[in-house]
Amino acid sequence: MSQRRTAVETREMIFEACSNILRRDGLASLTLDAVAEAAGLSKGGLLYHFPSKVALIEGLFEYHNDIFELRLQELAAAEGDDPGAWLRAYAKASVEQITDPDCASLYVSLFAAEERYASAHQLMRQKYVRWQQQVEVSGLDPALATLVRLAVDGLWFAEMHRYAPPLSERREIIVDLILQLTKNSDIL
Amino acid sequence: MSQRRTAVETREMIFEACSNILRRDGLASLTLDAVAEAAGLSKGGLLYHFPSKVALIEGLFEYHNDIFELRLQELAAAEGDDPGAWLRAYAKASVEQITDPDCASLYVSLFAAEERYASAHQLMRQKYVRWQQQVEVSGLDPALATLVRLAVDGLWFAEMHRYAPPLSERREIIVDLILQLTKNSDIL
DNA sequence: TCTACTGTACCGTCTGGTTGGTATAGTAAA
């Protein structure tokens, strides 16, 4: 009759349950009990899949990181091989992601979690190191390229925390400016 | 003989104790017991000055915000009235602050705290709104000025979380680029 | 039957917050 769920399916359900809790109620509400209930299984069942909360949160980071990375690679492939191509893909992927309010509120909690869970933090740092490497070999002057990356990250930061983010019209102008900067490497 | 401490003195001792705990052990270790011990008084004494943990954390945010704001105004005064002057002061204040590793690790915890303590978050949002207003009247094209602000915030973000921040030599080049952008408003 | 998985009941610890009380300093009427 009803097939048994595979471990992978269950894990994804758990990750989505975690994400919903973080979006709706924040990190403090991400308890094992709450996750188990939201994922539709018992606490014992949850702890069967993840032996500890740390393991759960590490998995959650990998899960969301993979989603972003996949989209980034998609956009990078579409961007071609021109100078600054990768940087443009990074900008587009970032803006696309953080512009979604659901995603923004989720990431606020994920960043808050990183402070407590050092291993997850380390994972993110490694990601950024790899992205920065791509920035530096993207065919632009490394300093300018890094400046552009920082502007993108700053936009992400502002959108995520809702720290006076530019309104959508101005944001579009700024994003255009950013993309411009990846095309005229000798503008400054 | 030994004078009784004034409430203001004690509060400052408490804020410094909080800051040390956050720097050293992070938000999870910022318990009322730990703060009381680090500040050299009892938990009851601590709760005399701050009726709840929320009140304590709000006070802590104001404390550190005032420190930054004071420095920002100092630098802004030194910068004069040229176009982009305020933006340059903002850039210098931000870089100066976040380049100090002690300060960076403290702010990681403060940002993590904002997720849990909405009132503190709201305080920061208002700060950013006011800063953004200054950015927009700083005498440059608003979009470009905002782009510069976002680059500064992005640098802050990278330094704070240690997400592939530029090494000091390149950082100096980038900061110069940023300051350049506040001087040639028609560069793009 | 074996294995993969689930559910329940429970435990030790920690945490924010409460309560009731003490010590010191200042003030002002007698």
Added chain:
DNA sequence: TTTACTATACCAACCAGACGGTACAGTAGA
């Protein structure tokens, strides 16, 4: 100067609830 009173600053002990994690019996698909 004494006495009575108030405000400020602080403390020790305690508590209810929540949390991460464990133990273990049970169950359903292969």
